[in-house]
Amino acid sequence: MEKPHLKLPPWAKSLSARLLVLTVSFVMLAEVFVFAPSVARFRIDWFESHLDSGYLAALALEATPDQMIPDDLEKELLSNAGIEAVILRRADRKLLLQRDDMPAKIDKDVDLTRFSIPMALFEGLSTLTQTGNRMLRVVGMPSMAPDFKIEILVHEKALTKATRDFGWRVMGLSLMISFFTAGLVYFALNRMMVRPMRTLTRDMIRFRETPQDKTAVIDPGDRDDEIGVARQELANMQQDLQAMLNQRRRLAALGTAATKISHDLRNALATSMLMTEQLAKSQDDEVRAVVPRLLSSMERAVYISEQTLSFARETPPPRDLVKFTLVELIEEVRDQILLHKPDPLTDGAPRDKAAQTQPCTAQIKINLPDTVMLEADYEMLFRAFSNLIRNPLEAGADEVTISLLPPEGQNQPPESEHLIEVVIADNGPGLAEKAIKNLFVPFAGSGREGGTGLGLAIARELIAVHNGDLRLAATGPDGAVFCVKLPVSL
Structure with a gap:
């Protein structure tokens, strides 16, 4: 049955669409690895800026003669700094600024002097998901006075809002960069790879529809990749x-x-x-x-006419499967061959009618077990083995041996693998080099003058019909060895 002609897929299922989706996905995945460090860095910068603001507020307190300022001014300094309280530790004293309504409970301590990348990434992402308003105590050193340790109290709600705003800005910028980069990569790869592949596929479909049209052969172009x-x-x-x-x-x-x-x-x-x-x-x-x-x-x-007619069939005739033993088949082939002396025709001379009617004096040795069963077309295999055994006798051999692989002495029975390999060995002159090159080529693989070259081709075809194989295992001055592989009936 003729296979249906394929068509190019729609754009949604094409390589172009998959390339676009994969490019955007991979660029966004790369942006994720940029987003998390950016958020962590923003959180640390936010804390440090508030530490500096707290330090400036503490300096205003320290500038007064008695380290006392009015409550209104204290609240204004803390409000402008965005903190609830600040503690500046000196070597001899401690300065404290705090609101009157400041809560006494501290929910979480943040020590900026102890920094680790995994903790910074985790805390940065966790800040984005906070819904409460915890009180944070932040300990660090202001950039203007790195020798002094300062503590500030801040509400996390302000940090969460600022971090989310920053995250949205980073996300928007990442999307713009992702789509811009994906677009450039997509159009570049689409022009360099996808479009040429689509054109190549279209040319292949066109050639399959009209393989005999010379204009359907593609133009290879001048690309060197x-x-x-x-x-x-x-x-x-x-x-x-x-x-x-x-x-x-x-x-x-x-x-x-x-x-x-x-x-x-x-x-x-x-x-x-x-x-x-x-x-x-x-x-x-x-x-x-x-x-x-x-x-x-x-x-x-x-x-010659019968051989040509037989080979001219487009397909072998249907098989008539029956069960029989291999030795039974080979013995009948031997008996038929030994009835008449094969005609060598090695020199092209016509055969002698009287000599043909004489019994064959060659030896056909059968070393086969009687337990190997085949389920096949008896007449087809009879014809195949008849050609394989008769050919060496006509070429001048006087002894042909039929046996099985694996050789004797191996514990595993030959039929245990559901396949057998029948070995046909002779003591003839072997095959000529020309015959070996065209062994199974019709009309070209004859090893003797006057032959048609169809015997081995027909034998191989008949064996292949049974899911088997025929090969030349060896050849030389001492003879030739053919191997026939066939499935057995268990």
């Missing part, structure tokens, strides 16, 4: 794909024509073989001598 490399590689891939599609289209047309020709040729050859057999009854000795060669050539042509 990762996106430029991606566009260049995509352009190369599209060109290679178009070339493959054109070649596949030509091969499909050629295959259709070859299939029709092979079908008609097989019928014509069958008729010719019947007529040639009638010639064998001729009284002319020269005619009878030519008949075996004619039959051999015709049979070879019929074989």
Whole structure:
């Protein structure tokens, strides 16, 4: 079934929208780390400014001859300083300014001489959430007289209000900076990355809709970054794909024509073989001598036509699954092969009809347990193993051994992993280098003269239909080793 063509997502689901949201979120997250220290610093500055104001009020008291001032002036000094009381400690005396209505209870002590960053951050943020009006006693040293320790009493409500006002100003400024920075980052990344990626995606969708249109191949441009490399590689891939599609289209047309020709040729050859057999009854000795060669050539042509027709199918025929033992299958393949002597055709010479009817003298050794069960199409696997065992015999081998992996002596049974690997080893001359390079390529992987190169390709296809695999494990002057991996029936 053809997959539906995809479309570019709407803006709300696009990379642009996600980029904008992430940029604003990350910038705001960075502003949070700026906001907390700013609030903590503001709280400390507020206390220090009130300490300086308290120190100036205490100096006014100290300037009087008897350290006594009228109550109205005392209240005005404390009110202008924004504090409730101030205590200035000298080496020989202590000066005190306080309101008459000052509460006697102190709710919290704040010692500015003992500073720590974690405590300052915590106290700064906690000030924003205070709802009461606690009385704070602040101990510190004024900036104008760092040698003197001074104490002031202040209401926290004024500090909370000032801190909140400062926090709102910082928050507003942070939002402005965040959106401005996010906008710059967004438009920069959108132009440099998101828009090129969206264009690249649009070009890919367009190419998929019309892969054979040469104008659908993208223009790689002149970018030299990762996106430029991606566009260049995509352009190369599209060109290679178009070339493959054109070649596949030509091969499909050629295959259709070859299939029709092979079908008609097989019928014509069958008729010719019947007529040639009638010639064998001729009284002319020269005619009878030519008949075996004619039959051999015709049979070879019929074989090539059948192989071509079989491979020309677009998909393998449906499987007819039955349960059987592996050794039963291999023994029947062996018995059929040993009935007639395989035709080597190593030199391209026509085969001898009389020699073909003689039994095969090669040895086919089967080292398989009788407990391995398969659930597969019997005829398909019969044909696949027949090709694999017959090929080395036709190439000149006189011994073929069929066994299982893992080798004997291993405690684990071969069928315990739900897969088996059948090893087909021979003592033939091995495969030529050209045959190895095109081993499973149709019409190109034949290891002997006169072969079609379809045997291994068909065998591998039939095994792949059963979720298995065929591979060449080894080859050399001492022979070749093929491995067939198949699922077993438990």
